[in-house]
Amino acid sequence: MEKKTTYAQGILEAFEYLLGNHPEFFVIGQGLWSPWYVGSTMKDLDIKFGKERVIDCPISELATTGATVGAAICGYKPMIVHPRVDFMLLAVDQIVTQAAKWRHMFGGNAQAPATFRAIINRGGEQGAQHSQSLHSWFAHIPGLRVVMPYTAKDARDLMISSVLCNDPVMFMDDRWLYEKEEILGDIELIDLRTVKPQRIHEGSDVTIVGASYASMLCEQASDELREKQGITADFFDLRVLNPLNLDEIIESVTKTGRLVVADGDWSTCGIAGEVIAAVAEKMSFSQWKSNPVRITLPDAPAPTSKNLEAAYYLKKEQIISAVINSVK
Amino acid sequence: MEKKTTYAQGILEAFEYLLGNHPEFFVIGQGLWSPWYVGSTMKDLDIKFGKERVIDCPISELATTGATVGAAICGYKPMIVHPRVDFMLLAVDQIVTQAAKWRHMFGGNAQAPATFRAIINRGGEQGAQHSQSLHSWFAHIPGLRVVMPYTAKDARDLMISSVLCNDPVMFMDDRWLYEKEEILGDIELIDLRTVKPQRIHEGSDVTIVGASYASMLCEQASDELREKQGITADFFDLRVLNPLNLDEIIESVTKTGRLVVADGDWSTCGIAGEVIAAVAEKMSFSQWKSNPVRITLPDAPAPTSKNLEAAYYLKKEQIISAVINSVK
Amino acid sequence: MNERLGDLADPSKFQGPLDISGLETSDLIHQLRKMVVIRKSEEKIADKIIDGAIQCPCHLAIGQEAVATAVASCLRKTDRVFGAHRSHSHFLAINEDIDSLFAEVLGKYDGCSHGMGGSMHIIDAKNGFLGSVPIVGATIPIATGAGLAAKLDKKGDIAVSYFGDGACEEGSFHESLNFASAHNLPVLFVCENNLFSSHLHIDLRQPSNTVARFAQAHNIDHQVVDGNDVAALSKALQTAVKHIRETSRPFFLEAITYRWRGHVGPSEDTDVGVKRTHDLVEWKKRDPIARLFHSLKDANAFTDADFEILKKDTDQKIKAAWEKAELADFPKEQFLLDVVYS
């Protein structure tokens, strides 16, 4: 049997590939010389490839992100790692107002192909300031590509695609997926511009859509629905949240007439609502067989207590019962 | 005939009311001692009420916003003015990760009732970095109330409500509305927690929804549709984007079966999609008579050239033709 | 240029007793007691993390207790204190509320934040500790705003901002210093410079190992003190706080100290560099508690027996507090939505 690789190892392999093959790549971030900071995803890279290209840095999110953008403008394909999305918010200006607009505001005469790796790091009673994801914020911004891998293969390959892309990319990996294992083939070099949502299960009763960790819950729910209820789902993992290509999902809902979207973030103006709105706009309204549903976080900041955390975060049971309600 | 008051004067009156009646109110921001910085909305306030309570400040968006939050925590009802949304992005941490979560993460033992006044200031060939609105970002955040007045009355009264509210509030006024005139009655003291979207026109053919400047275009479109096409619209102005109360709008679409939403920002994960998604989720799917439609900015940063600006920003004609398409 | 700390950063120095002349013995004993409460409370927390009883991330200040007790001893209840991620000591120094700290780290409704905050979000508003949060640098502008509020209140109250050497790399820190200086705000900035930010020594992050140079640049009066010397801290702070109240000008105190435990959690983090392994041994000899105790003993103000009693009493208090916290209830599920808005 082929050996299985975890999501975290997939990311580490992507780093090794990039550092080994692309002299224009370097990476900067808090904790990169630490034995424990970013999990195992960057283990010993500084030792293997040198502290000149694997750079630990001061607690200055804004300047280090801006410096990454500056190096990208000068021909590098650099990455900054933010060990938590929450910290990265201090650097939103550089991501959203500088990098995402750099090509456009100079009429195509320049580009800022930086990758912003933001780690979703939540749970474990960390509370409100160590739990945000906010991927929907970034998906709102033209000029910024947003990648959220769910599979270990995507974690590896789409990280490479993100770095090598000529546009700024927000690449968000979720610690809750680090142990997910798959048999990975060789690295596949994919042009990020061609990457779309991926149909992981094929079915006819309902269309289920997720991204990142929510996709894991969707996949489990879809498995269980098939096995226990005989309900088959077209299940899509979004992968790239911006620019968003929903063609196949719209086609799918046209077929199933039912749509359940799960997203591990807040509801209002979130990606789950976006999928529903886009389908509602573009699919003939007469195709609906039941109301679309979204499963998202409650409208509250993250709590700390374990009992409240259990109530707060998404569970596959919510998806299962939404599907059952929608099909019945 | 009663005298008309502009939106800008409405805001000025709100400031005079607050400074005159509420010693716990003060305001800080760049340009408050300038003869021209924030239009006429704060004219001579520093002279009338003193530079101790109308405070001009260094170019330090993060610290001045944080200081506003700090004063709010200590019992004041302060406001910070950001002359452009774009500048405020440097302070997102204080708004989103501090103020919006302050009550929650201390279990209700504290509050941070600051008002963040962000001015939408775009057009005039200012380009990509002087044009953002991003209200949908803030509407995504539990704990942060988001107010976007369209009428001069709301600009005045809801600014007072925002300041006096015990929660942090993002109050966004749009320079393109400053000259809008109305006959205003006396100041009405309204508890912000009770404020919902407002039906401005009553009709039966279509439901039109807007916010802020987009509401002006919606109102004009609705007028023209009634006069020239005999199409009558239920037109709602959202006013409060978070927490969002869509009950009446859902009821309205249940009646009309048609929905057109206009919003002066980007589409993906924006408030227009949110309205569509929420209606699609909650209204019985069999009530749709046509597909819902959103009118938003193109997926591009703002350009500068006047011809591109003309192509870029929303126009009432887009709303009119969307309605006509939807009704036919 | 390139001023450096010199001996203050050399752990083999400053291990002897303190110069307590000119200070009230009663206050020093009070501070000794508080330091023991802090030390032992945090040791309890460390043990309970190892046990698995505590889940939330805890940043322990064991070894750094002196700063908090010296600051607290100069304050009044109407002052406004803000902490950061490593703030058990700041919290306990204000009112020794072990019960509500323990309940909080367990996520219980009896906690100071009703179980919504855990170790990293603690508050004791009625006693002037207005909150601590873990976004590095975030409370510096907030405390600056509390200073602005105090100035508008015109009652001579002050604001206190606690932060670390790492936080001095955040833009919010510099912006706050400028604002406080330009607008004459009564803020006491307290930097606990423990030479580390997480795994990185300050020399790998900044061009100098002292941060008072930023106060200098912003024209703010400042002093650099042995942060493990309650006496030196108290003298500096008494003068500083008086000055702030009288002039409504900010003041910047840099206290040189060292944390005995790791960045987060109970371990000693000796995996972050050989130097730390060596230095830690030495720093433990610069123990703020032992040094104060020996000075008091030398002055015949506190005996070995007194110290034993103090430790035993504290152990009992802590045991009781822990048991109480364990029995307390978690917040109800509905609470999650109840405290989002007013």
Next chain:
Amino acid sequence: MNERLGDLADPSKFQGPLDISGLETSDLIHQLRKMVVIRKSEEKIADKIIDGAIQCPCHLAIGQEAVATAVASCLRKTDRVFGAHRSHSHFLAINEDIDSLFAEVLGKYDGCSHGMGGSMHIIDAKNGFLGSVPIVGATIPIATGAGLAAKLDKKGDIAVSYFGDGACEEGSFHESLNFASAHNLPVLFVCENNLFSSHLHIDLRQPSNTVARFAQAHNIDHQVVDGNDVAALSKALQTAVKHIRETSRPFFLEAITYRWRGHVGPSEDTDVGVKRTHDLVEWKKRDPIARLFHSLKDANAFTDADFEILKKDTDQKIKAAWEKAELADFPKEQFLLDVVYS
């Protein structure tokens, strides 16, 4: 503490000719020509704003030309220069591309940013001017990253970051200085301290009117120079740039200057305080162009006639450039979506 600028901030001082000894006359004449090009281009823009021909916001550097020409005279094409909102002078000093500046402020496709940027977003990448944007402080970390790239490239290139005194209040400025200093990045920080940020004098925003104190705090070599003295600037910059290339350490230059026009647009902004009205008269006597011209004339290196020819030639170039820009096309509507992504 509280160091202040002294005479450099007193406009009645430093009005005489310059000390040009030790400098190449040809370079100074070159700089004189460039300053005239900048002055007259901006005057043209000012007139065209008044005319209503230009719509986009323009921040004019009339009076501040010397800084840009002195910096540009020390650079090579592979260096990486970043401006901010007031950057016509920085742009023109690099390659005198009046044509593409004029087309850009009119929003034409011939503009340096194909009409997508206007005055506030200009670029001349092939000559090393890698962009200017109007978010205050935004290009400081970006230039710092360009310095990091130059360091990795190992070719002795440097990055240049232009910004104003107001930008020194932004956190991004301080974070960048620390990063550049701690990581030894070859960055030339150039602060054009014109004593104002928009309507506010620096004394209302900062506790001192000089900003080099921040370089000091971050252990960065620095110099404060009369920003209206091409000779002094050139001497300081030649040394500084050589030093940066050789050591890969940052350098900080504070150039004291004054803008003759308002914060934005063509007016003189004399409504922002009586002091400005008075000072402006004096500052105009510290004119960098007139002072350099008189020094060259005194040294018999440039005559009145030469100066007249220079001005006339420049006028003609400007006239031609303007006419060409007016005739140019706007970008096509599709372009709006064509340049969002690669």
